[in-house]
Amino acid sequence: MTAAREAAGGDPRATLDPATRERDVRPIVARPRPGLSAGAITLTAIAAAALLFGLLEERRRAAVVPAVAPSGAAEVVAAPPPLMIPPAPPTPAPSRAVAPSAPEPHPMSAPVAPAVSTHARTPAGATGPSVGTPAPAPAKTPSTPAAPPRVAPGQALIVDTSAPPDVDHGTDAAADEKNGAGRQPVLSTSRARATMLANRATTVAQGTLIPAVLETGFDSTSPGFARALVQRDVRGFDGTRVLIPRGSRLIGDYGSDTQRGQNRAVILWSRLIRPDGVTIAIGSPAADPVGRGGVRADVNTHFLERFSGAILQSVLDLGVTMAGRGSRSPVIVALPGAGSRVAATVPATGSDIVPTLRVPPGRSVGVFVARDLDFTESEAAR
Template identity: 60%
Template sequence: MPPVQPVPVQPQIVYIPQPGPPGLPPPVAAQRGSSAPVLVVDNGAATVVEEPSQAVAARGGAGDGASAASGAPLGGGRTRAGMFANRSTTVPQGTLIPAVLETAFDSTRPGFARAIVSRDVYGFDGARVLIPRGSRLIGEYSSQVESGQNRALVNWTRLIRPDGVTIAIGSPAADTLGRGGIKAGVNSHFFERFAGGILQSALDIGVNLASARLGNGTVVVALPGTLQNSIAPVVQQRQPTPTLTVPQGRSISVFVARDLDFTSAEARK
């Protein structure tokens, strides 16, 4: 009896659908009913799940978006909070000290200014008066004024209380609403600034008229161009800067630029 030839087994083709979103279990392939070989055809693309840190790095970091342009720090350094020490004996930064000018202000020359505190100023917790009314402020100002400036800049350097306590404050002057500088009157020296130009124009016109009336038979010694070149350096040297003036008795305020600690002075009482 001849041997029986085995029947060749045909391979089965099974299609696997595209995988779903990350996190879902992959689909289960169809169960094979026999031991026949299986050819698997995967039509889906591989899905890569990024870690949060890798995703941020791939996009250029947290500071490369719109928040970086606006200045808002994302993922930047950390700031630690601390306790405010000596709250009852400290005038915190940002406090406005109301005062009245005792001396007038004129920016023609640099000098010193003096003011007197008009209202009591309390500590951080409001329990104690640290800067009583009548305290004196000493400051200084500069004569450097820019064109268009209309506010006087005074730097208050020292505060003296009626009981003799003194402290270096190093704070700028402001108006009663806290705006930088003191509203001042401005003298722009209009006629002094343009007097040279007016004189130069008048001389040029006079030379031109004289040349036209005398005719060709008269020699004109001073020409308009020569006269203009000789006067121009003098005109440039006579350009005064604006002068700011503030009258005596103007209500102002002092913007405290740093914490003022009166602990040692209050402990002596």
């Protein structure tokens, strides 16, 4: 059967009976033709690899070794040519010192005689033109430059000696304005004489600190008046009498001239009223309980009011910049002065706004006595 199949060209259908071929439903598959063996394929691959290796090796050698020898290679000199040594410079001839020649004498010229006028002298009393010797020109006096005005390096110290030496500070009512808050210290260089403090039992000396508590509030928006109550008894200089009893009332005033960075309220106490009706012009500034100038206050800096104009201008500039940018363009076009023209309509009031100081009622304060307070007459009337 195999021989018949091979005779039919490898087609298995040729060996089947025609009747059986029609009834058989099995597929008819021919066997594959025999190919190269595994050994032949291996030898072929080895030969191809050896051929490829030989070609690559030959190409590498051709790239490393030049195919043509350089021209004149046989004429290369084994040793370099000798160096050229320059000749030595000639030795300079010794110079001979030449003696200086004597100066030639110059002939001195004879003095020239003064010219004598050939005109005849005019007799006395005769009229006629006369030639006189011109008068010498006056010598010029060198002008001395005027000294610049002297400028004092600092503030001049002025001492007022017109006031009498003995001044009673306890009865000077005109010193209220001079002893107020904000008074600059005055340096006096006049001679000081020691004196005895008069009425020590009935005098509250300068520098005494009177503790008090505020009855009214403080607001620096507008000027106004303040009132406080004394917390403790204040005795005289020798401590024998109570001159300012507890419950005495202090009357003062304050202004609205607040400055940037200020955080302490300035109050000037002008009058003190005791519970028994005795009153005195105290004229002393307010202080805190430890004697520092001013009263600690709550500060409102008005941040939004001061910087709202600058914030609005920045927002307007940003809006104008974003409006000038295209929807698909990556480039931002800023129009110069576009935001400034819009922001020019915004009133620039930030620089005029000053902080507001507020002190609530009930805060502890102090009164720094600026001058001697004499209660002699009131104590004598009791």
